[in-house]
Amino acid sequence: MFQKRPFIALAALLFIHILAHIDRNMLLGFSPQVIADLGLSNAQYGFLVGAVWVLSFGVMAVFLGTLADRFSRTRVIAGGLLVWSACTAASGFAQNFEQMAAARFLVSSGEAALVPAAVAMLGELFSEKRRGTAIGVFFMGIPAGIGFSFLLAGTFGATHGWRSTFQMLGVVGVLIAVSLAFVKEERKSAGAQQRGAPFFTQVRSALRVLGGNPALLAVIGGFVLVHMVFAGLSFAQLWLVRERGFDAANIARTIGMLQLIFGTLGSVAGGVMGDRLARRMPGGHVGFMVLLVAICGPLMIAYRFAPPSSALFYVGMCAGFFLPLALYGPTNTVILSQAPVHMRATISGFSMLLINVFAITIGNLAVGMISDRLARSGTSAPLTFALLGTDVLAIMSALCFLVAARIGPRTDTAPGQAGPVASQHHA
Known part of the structure; x- marks a missing residue:
């Protein structure tokens, strides 16, 4: 259907x-x-x-x-x-x-x-x-x-x-x-060789694919790093109230509205612009991902120091809402192009696992622990420095994407076709 x-x-x-x-x-x-x-x-x-x-x-x-x-x-x-x-x-x-x-x-x-x-x-x-x-x-x-x-x-x-x-x-x-x-799914490739294996065999095969594809690992690593923005978002309201002087109720409504607008805009614009610009850029979609981080990263850093009444403050806040969602389209396009057809959902699941463990769980825990330690040491703005750390880690995703662009295949050279890795069949 x-x-x-x-x-x-x-x-x-x-x-x-x-x-x-x-x-x-x-x-x-x-x-x-x-x-x-x-x-x-x-x-x-x-x-x-x-x-x-x-x-x-x-x-x-x-x-x-x-x-x-x-x-x-x-x-x-x-x-x-x-x-x-x-x-x-x-x-x-x-x-x-x-x-x-x-x-x-x-x-x-x-x-x-x-x-x-x-x-x-x-x-x-x-x-x-x-x-x-x-x-x-x-x-x-x-x-x-x-x-x-x-x-x-x-x-x-x-x-x-x-x-x-x-x-x-x-x-x-x-x-x-x-x-x-009751909706029947008809796959384009329905042969047995195009279907995944039982759980443990599938996981072992997927790990071998990832281990043999450093470009794919670099893309997933960068995708995990950029999710450090979400670790920072967990403490955003607390930071804005405690260290920037905002009213809790008003800034909560502002965060919700801007996240809805610019998160949605990021999802659509990142996917559409990635597909259009990747064909003209070195590295294809990965090159476009580097460009996104290069544009949004400095604005996110400036946001931590800009006066709350300035336009730069809100531009930087919106850049933080825009960037991670804008990367979902191009990043998943790269992952799909380099993953074997019968392992695409498995490798996508691996990326979700890594994001949740490292960026969401460890990231949130680290921000809380670091800010607490800085506060005990007498630092005047402990959350500011802790959240700067999440911004820097998110920006470092560009290094992973640059590595992937340098050593990996382009994803836009043959529209509609899987990349070299995706065409292989692994037991």
């Missing part, structure tokens, strides 16, 4: 991605009510929105990626959607921390099915000439889902409460999952 209607497939995947991020971030929108109703401590709440997510999402992204390479990707997505939606509804019935933790663990486990399978599907449905655009549109689901989760909490949730909101979202997701399970 989707092979003949790729844009319908893209629209459906975008809608499911938005729903995923609404379900994921709804806990943030209702944080005061949930903490009060369940009697949570700040540490318990932090576990629910942080560690419990990474513990399941990262590992399950690899496992479900191998399933998506081996079986029907639409049904893998449908299965994941069914699990996370049912457990989103279950979250609305939770009576204590343990029940909420179990529900959120399974929500993240189910959501881990979506990105690896969807990215692999889009890589097949769209030629390399349009692939970055399609993937960029799909990743609009991140800022849109975050924005809609807060909007829904402030409208429907304000009237009906957090429990009814979670239950309603769960029912909607279950209905979509059941419908999607």
Whole structure:
């Protein structure tokens, strides 16, 4: 069905991605009510929105990626959607921390099915000439889902409460999952040699591919580094209130609005411009990625020192929202072009695992620990210096992309065809 209607497939995947991020971030929108109703401590709440997510999402992204390479990707997505939606509804019935933790663990486990399978599907449905655009549109689901989760909490949730909101979202997701399970996927390459292997064999083969392709490793390494921006974003409101003098409520609305606008703009512009400019630039898509970091990086650094009333301050803030989302289209295009067809979802799952472990988990922990230590030593602006560290690490992604551009194949020399690595068949 989707092979003949790729844009319908893209629209459906975008809608499911938005729903995923609404379900994921709804806990943030209702944080005061949930903490009060369940009697949570700040540490318990932090576990629910942080560690419990990474513990399941990262590992399950690899496992479900191998399933998506081996079986029907639409049904893998449908299965994941069914699990996370049912457990989103279950979250609305939770009576204590343990029940909420179990529900959120399974929500993240189910959501881990979506990105690896969807990215692999889009890589097949769209030629390399349009692939970055399609993937960029799909990743609009991140800022849109975050924005809609807060909007829904402030409208429907304000009237009906957090429990009814979670239950309603769960029912909607279950209905979509059941419908999607009946959608037949017809792959272009349906032969057995184009299907993934059982889990452990698939993982070993994928690791051999990554170990034998330094350019692909460099791209994934740079993609992980640029996600240090999200570690900085976790502390953005705290920094702006404590060290830059903003009112908490006003700056929260500003952050939400600008992230929604410039995150969405980044997703679309990065994909579209990457596809158009890559054919004219040295290094193709990777060269375009270097250009994005080179433009946004200095603005992000200047933002830390600019007066809050200046235009440069807000330009730098918006650059931080724009950059990581703008890289999703071109980066995933490169990964797909260099990954074997039957390992695309698996390798996409590996990248999700590395991002969640190193950038999200370790990054957030490092910012907190470093800022605490600087504060104890008497530093006047501890969060400023800690967040500068995340900015510098994100900018260092350009070095990884430069390495990949120098040693790897271009991704735009033969539109619609997989790169040299992608054409190989590994047992």
